[in-house]
Amino acid sequence: MHTYEPPIFELSSPGKIGAALPDAGVPETELPAHLLRNDDLAGLPEISETEVVRHFTRISQRNFCIDTGMYPLGSCTMKYNPKIHEDAARLPGFAFIHPLQAEETVQGALQLTYELQNILAEISGFDQVCLQPAAGAQGEFAGILVFRAYHLDRGDDQRDEVLCPNSAHGTNPATAAMVGFKVVEIATDSRGNVDLADLRAKVGPRTAGLMLTNPNTLGLFDENVHEVAKIVHEAGGLMYGDGANFNAILGIVKPGDVGFDFMHYNLHKTFTTPHGGGGPGCGAVGCKEFLADYLPGPIVALKEGQYTRHTPAKSIGRLKAFKGNFGMFVRAYTYIRMLGAAGLRSVSEHAVLNANYLRVNLDNIYPVAYDRTCMHEVVLQGKIKGAPSVHTLDIAKRLIDFGFHPPTVYFPISVAESIMIEPTETESKRNMDAFIAAMKQIAHEAVENPELLHAAPTTAPVRRLDEATAARRPILKYDQAAIEALLSK
């Protein structure tokens, strides 16, 4: 199963093709000679369909995925992806419609978009939702652009700072910088909340807003979220909610009720559109009424029985061509409609139940970063008593040998040797017990035979990979000579 599969370029032989194509069947027009390419497409292979299918099937078998096992990657919400979603997104009337078709020819697609906007608004306590952003980071970008536009529109033009707690995802500070803001980091207090004293010291007339993930990346619900929002609002700033961890609070609390003005949703996390090896995602955004005029467009509205699109009056503009990742809307819509309100609440309850179950079973071996009830993920530390040479990375790699995808490691960066575990609601108790047993076994091995951990993984398709060489001498496209040189080293 793990057999080495050569790069596809090595399967190529002149004269082969992997697709059956028709003849043009029309009188020929001469090609403009001076505009033709000069290389006969030399960089492309020539392979049969049979060989292409075998190649990609074989490399697929060198991948771990949710359908093969537990994938407790913290902050990524790797839950089971329902299979009906894949059929739904491929219905002809969804997969094969053009984004620029006249509105009257795509009423079903617009209706689905409209209903999903309203459903997401209801779940989160916002007034308007726009589905255009393609990923969480682009949703953040939309939010901070909206904050900028709002302040400037009111003539409030000295606000050039965005506050980010030090536990924030790297996308938060990167987003603020992309919009031209200075990033001001806020400390975390001893209970894992935003440090109110530090916040009070740093907030002020230059604050455009604060970006908060809640529950935060320490797996904790910020106990002072109301107070944080109050402090930021009193200074004239706005509250941005990073929805990466929304899976913990469906039907538990609406972010719009606890002081957030704007938030993004990760449809691929919370609403089970598959992660696809890195994407596509959808970073839909929601906001309070007073910011709705600045949202990106288009947004779908219902007027006299017809679904129509419009771009808000003071919009920050469009963030991608066309409408957004519609295929993701279909999947998220299907998920929510099949669960209903009670089902959504059950999702969060089980996600939180599972994380706390792991916490209480592991925190006496792997120190828990903050000893509190956690939300849907728990942050432990890879510091095993009596095993000074073992690090979080070794523990992660050893988990692979036990058949688990490792948790998120070394994030959040504010916790030393962090291991961030997010089991999600779709894991069974049986799987979690097996995971706990593996973690206990690894802790035991760390003391008895640390070399076992340093050498891990041993059962994966490849052994530990040399990332330093890859970065020092990057080979980023197929180059037979360069690859041979690397292998003969």
Added chain:
Amino acid sequence: MSHYISITESERAEMLKAIGVADVAELFHDVPADLRFPTLDLPAALAEGEMARELRRLSSKNSDVLNYSCFLGAGAYNHFIPAAVDSLLRRSEFYTAYTPYQPEISQGTLQAIFEYQSLMCGLLQMDAANASHYDGATAMAEGAIMAISATRNRRKIVVAPSVHPQYRGVLRSYTQGLGVTITGDENPAASVADAAALVDNETAVFIVQSPDFLGVLHDLKPVAEQIHAAGALLLMVTNPIALGLFQTPGMVGADIAVMEGQPLGIPLSFGGPYVGVFSCTEKLLRRMAGRLVGVTTDLNGQLGYVLTLQTREQHIRREKATSNICTNQGLMALAATIYTSLMGKTGLRKVAELCYQRAHYAAKAIGNLAGYEVLEQGSFFHEFVVRCPRPVAEITQALHAQGIIGGYDLSKDYPHLGNAMLICVTEQNTKNDIDQLVAVLGG
């Protein structure tokens, strides 16, 4: 409890006991009590069979390009997709995996991305391609931002008006907080040469598209020379199918090249998900945003793949990162990889020829109709502008009634062209489809 949950009532009781709480609700005591457990006013839950029916009902309200013959392009194209593409995409080893943070058990995703990078470099004749952006428009905007950082103090962007209008929109959204000037496209009738003439020693980048939004192919070699002489970078937006035949960014000497990868085996899907192909020269490699996969060896000396040059990225550099882009379009890049492999050099050339030949056949036939005029006669790929005797909206409505999805109405973006329609012909449009279109237009 839903069918996605795998925990029984008695297991739940055991787990609660282990945690030391009586009820799940107790786990939420950090949430403000007065706001806890709000009512959600949502439609009642549906069983799978009921949901499937509802989805079929909604989808059947749309006119799809399987049941209609489609002549609409304008940045999203109806190309043939071999069945093998979706069959492989539906392998859950690919679609239910995430970003390959643990390379030892993500070699499938990593190898696919490495092959994607290689294939895109081959297609574009460029040195390096990343693991993809959200779409063509965002790739272009990020390319412009990269050019600003690479040229240091230059803060002017010049863009030709024949670049896709929505791409230019995204460029403005992306740069609105950065204190840059964007010019060149104020007059929609301006030529590439007119726009290029605005490039000066303040200019970071000149952005040009070929084939452009109106379908026209440009010889960009002299343009590149002019831009480079001014010390600016050239960003070329192009179309992957056109590259089966026509001048590549590498031939031209472009510094950055981007394109919408959707034509490479990705369904129209009402605008997304698509994939933004992003490439640049070796010199700019370390300024490029997004994920990159490189080759390395493992402990046994075996070939393997890893995410590399990650220090450019937001999870390490935070506010100093080159961009906030975190996810890539992994599955869509995989579709493009499989499609491009299936076609290979012969197939891609053939698809490009089919598009070219059928589009030119259609253009000649429409040009012969009374009241219709084709604006570009020579150097266009698979799209062309037709000046019509009546408003385009009226014509597309009449076409729809005959089972045809007509072209794009240019009156809003390019009002100087009058009643103009952008018609796209791909290998999916048979001679019969084209003859029918011509008959309805002439009727």
